[in-house]
Amino acid sequence: MKEATYIHGYSNEESLRLHLQANVLESIIHNDSIFPNNSRILEAGCGVGAQTRILASKNPKSNFISVDVSEDSVREAKRIVDKTNISNVEIKQADIYKLPFKSETFDSVIVCFVLEHLNNPVQALTELKRVLKKGGSLMAIEGDHGSAFFHPASKYANDAINSQIQLQKLNGGDANIGRKLFPLFQAINLEYISISPKIVYVDPTKPKLAEDFLKNTFTAMIEGVRENAIQNRIIKKQIFEKGIMDLNQIIESKGSFSYTFFKGVGIKK
Amino acid sequence: MKEATYIHGYSNEESLRLHLQANVLESIIHNDSIFPNNSRILEAGCGVGAQTRILASKNPKSNFISVDVSEDSVREAKRIVDKTNISNVEIKQADIYKLPFKSETFDSVIVCFVLEHLNNPVQALTELKRVLKKGGSLMAIEGDHGSAFFHPASKYANDAINSQIQLQKLNGGDANIGRKLFPLFQAINLEYISISPKIVYVDPTKPKLAEDFLKNTFTAMIEGVRENAIQNRIIKKQIFEKGIMDLNQIIESKGSFSYTFFKGVGIKK
Numbered sequence: 001m002k003e004a005t006y007i008h009g010y011s012n013e014e015s016l017r018l019h020l021q022a023n024v025l026e027s028i029i030h031n032d033s034i035f036p037n038n039s040r041i042l043e044a045g046c047g048v049g050a051q052t053r054i055l056a057s058k059n060p061k062s063n064f065i066s067v068d069v070s071e072d073s074v075r076e077a078k079r080i081v082d083k084t085n086i087s088n089v090e091i092k093q094a095d096i097y098k099l100p101f102k103s104e105t106f107d108s109v110i111v112c113f114v115l116e117h118l119n120n121p122v123q124a125l126t127e128l129k130r131v132l133k134k135g136g137s138l139m140a141i142e143g144d145h146g147s148a149f150f151h152p153a154s155k156y157a158n159d160a161i162n163s164q165i166q167l168q169k170l171n172g173g174d175a176n177i178g179r180k181l182f183p184l185f186q187a188i189n190l191e192y193i194s195i196s197p198k199i200v201y202v203d204p205t206k207p208k209l210a211e212d213f214l215k216n217t218f219t220a221m222i223e224g225v226r227e228n229a230i231q232n233r234i235i236k237k238q239i240f241e242k243g244i245m246d247l248n249q250i251i252e253s254k255g256s257f258s259y260t261f262f263k264g265v266g267i268k269k
Numbered sequence: 270m271k272e273a274t275y276i277h278g279y280s281n282e283e284s285l286r287l288h289l290q291a292n293v294l295e296s297i298i299h300n301d302s303i304f305p306n307n308s309r310i311l312e313a314g315c316g317v318g319a320q321t322r323i324l325a326s327k328n329p330k331s332n333f334i335s336v337d338v339s340e341d342s343v344r345e346a347k348r349i350v351d352k353t354n355i356s357n358v359e360i361k362q363a364d365i366y367k368l369p370f371k372s373e374t375f376d377s378v379i380v381c382f383v384l385e386h387l388n389n390p391v392q393a394l395t396e397l398k399r400v401l402k403k404g405g406s407l408m409a410i411e412g413d414h415g416s417a418f419f420h421p422a423s424k425y426a427n428d429a430i431n432s433q434i435q436l437q438k439l440n441g442g443d444a445n446i447g448r449k450l451f452p453l454f455q456a457i458n459l460e461y462i463s464i465s466p467k468i469v470y471v472d473p474t475k476p477k478l479a480e481d482f483l484k485n486t487f488t489a490m491i492e493g494v495r496e497n498a499i500q501n502r503i504i505k506k507q508i509f510e511k512g513i514m515d516l517n518q519i520i521e522s523k524g525s526f527s528y529t530f531f532k533g534v535g536i537k538k
Contacts, residue, residue: 147527149415151448179420182472183523197470197527203451205462254452258416258466260527 006047006117007171008224010072015048017220019080022050024212028198029112029141029261030054037061039107044096044128045069045114049077055110056081056089065106067094096124101131108132112141115184119172125188132268138190140264144178147260148218152246152253160243163235164225170232178262190266198263203256210251218259219247275316275386276440277493279341284317286489288349291319293481297467298381298410298530299323306330308376313365313397314338314383318346324379325350325358334375336363365393370400377401381410384453388441394457401537407459409533413447416529417487421515421522429512432504433494439501447531459535467532472525479520487528488516 008014033055035041039062046052046066056064066089068074074093081089094100096114109128115121125138132138145165150157165175174180178197185193202210223244229235250257277283302324304310308331315321315335325333335358337343343362350358363369365383378397384390394407401407414434419426434444443449447466454462471479492513498504519526 144418146418149413149445149448151445151452176418176420179418179525179527182474182525183420186523193474195470195472195474195525197468199466199468199529201464201466203464205451205464254455256448256451256464258448258529260468260529 006070007168007173007228008221010070014224015076017217017224018048018050020212021217022054024209024217025200025261026054028200029263030058033058033110033139035059035062035108039063040105041065042067042099042101042106042109042128042131044099044109044111044124045117046077046091047073049080049091051110051112052077052089052091053080053084053086056086060088062088064089065092066090067092067096067099069093069095097127099127099131103130104133105131106133106136108137108139110139110141113143115140116142116168116175116177117171117173121174121177121184122187125184129188129190129268134268136268138185138266138268140181140185141261142178142181143259143261144176146176147178148258150247150250150257151255152250154243154246156239156243157246158243159235160222160240160247163229163240164222166234167225167229167232170234178260181262181264185264185266189269191269193264193266195262195264198261200259200261201256202251202258204251204254207251210257213259214250214257215248218257219244222247275339276437276442276497277490279339283493284345286485286493287317287319289481290486291323293478293486294469294530295323297469298532299327302327302379302408304328304331304377308332309374310334311336311368311370311375311378311397311400313368313378313380313393315346315360316342316382318349318360320379320381321346321358321360322349322353322355325355329357331357333358334361335359336361336365336368338362338364366396368396368400372399373402374400375402375405377406377408379408379410382412384409385411385437385444385446386440386442390443390446390453391456394453398457398459398537403537405537407454407535407537409450409454410530411447411450412528412530413445415445416447417527419516419519419526420524421519423512423515425508425512426515427512428504429491429509429516432498432509433491435503436494436498436501439503447529450531450533454533454535458538460538462533462535464531464533467530469528469530470525471520471527473520473523476520479526482528483519483526484517487526488513491516
């Protein structure tokens with residue numbers, strides 16, 4: 001069985017980062033994550049429930065089943081859903097490659113920040129399509145670390161970001177998967193495919209976004225691979241640290257930072 | 270006197286490319302280029318009038334003075350304005366570093382795809398600010414070639430794009446200036462600065478945008494530096510040609526291409 005390798009790990013810190021990230025990105029990536037009332041929706045790879053919370057609140061008259069392969073994540077997602085009194089979500093442990101659902105069960109299927117971590121995204125998408133009703137919609141949201149660019153220029157910051165990209169590749173994932181949503185959707189023969197870029201731009205006129213997205217979401221995510229990237233000799237400690245410092249000084253330096261997410265929707269024939 | 274070096278040259282082909290580019294980008298970069306009636310507006314660096322046409326048509330009750338340093342471009346811009354029956358524009362030859370206008374003459378000043386070609390953008394912006402009334406708005410629109418990313422990956426295509434960036438640098442310009450609009454605006458002490466990214470995303474579901482933007486605007490622009498970049502030994506001919514070929518095959522390969530423009534607005538205190 002192909003296991004998803006989640007390179008960011010399962011620490012409490014990472015869980016907090018994921019919830020923060022979900023809040024920051026809500027208006028950017030979920031503004032149009034709206035489904036008809038009474039939809040039966042599968043969220044695959046829900047992790048600690050960071051997106052689940054948002055999707056379920058935005059669609060109170062739809063019913064979600066959110067699954068994840070990790071037992072720990074499922075436990076945490078259940079805790080979050082109970083704590084926030086969300087009643088339209090059922091959380092289950094399940095493998096995205098081998099879902100415990102009959103074919104054509106769901107009106108819509110969502111994957112958010114999941115495909116990037118998989119060894120075989122086409123196989124996972126094929127399985128997601130199997131459980132989707134004919135005419136149902138598949139929605140995928142993914143980042144693309146190769147889309148990050150900033151001022152002032154820093155070779156160290158580029159190296160630190162690239163170390164994350166390389167580590168993810170080493171683990172069978174793809175940190176630059178956002179730009180590939182179109183061919184992935186086409187590979188499983190969806191129709192009416194529509195891919196939208198969602199760019200996040202930060203400069204000193206946006207101090208909250210700088211704090212929440214650039215520092216606590218993006219840079220924190222890069223920082224999260226520190227030990228792993230250094231141990232795997234992908235990058236030297238001094239270079240990594242300097243890179244993180246440079247990313248953290250972009251706003252002080254009156255610079256800017258841009259990053260693009262991609263949201264794809266397609267219909268099962 | 271510091272001369273602007275326009276690295277794309279002044280051929281008829283380049284003039285056609287600029288007009289095509291302006292049409293493609295109208296809805297992307299000029300959707301909000303709207304000024305109050307009776308505004309007196311300076312467009313600095315109007316070139317062959319590609320943006321002039323669009324700006325003047327979108328703001329029929331404002332009056333434009335559009336200037337460029339190149340005599341040839343000014344002649345061509347006049348021809349275009351006459352041909353298209355635009356009556357709210359006066360075209361003049363003038364140096365952006367030394368404008369033939371009294372201080373505080375204009376309600377708004379626009380520069381579009383100009384700062385990237387200048388040796389000293391801050392000096393030009395300072396001069397633009399001089400002729401702007403207090404409380405008037407300065408608008409700048411610039412691309413950023415470092416923002417381009419695509420699938421399938423091609424080292425050759427990256428090299429071809431980078432050769433353009435290097436050639437522009439060699440000529441004293443900056444092809445990655447889009448991300449620097451915030452610090453540039455701050456350097457001349459504007460207030461209420463607001464910078465917006467305008468991302469263009471192309472995949473096979475958008476054949477017209479692929480043709481008009483990716484092929485006839487972006488790739489054609491890179492192709493335009495072929496002789497110069499090869500003569501200056503920035504890139505080898507075979508690599509450049511392979512890079513252009515790869516850019517031209519993105520859509521056939523069911524891939525995608527993204528590019529980000531930046532639009533900045535700030536107010537003179």
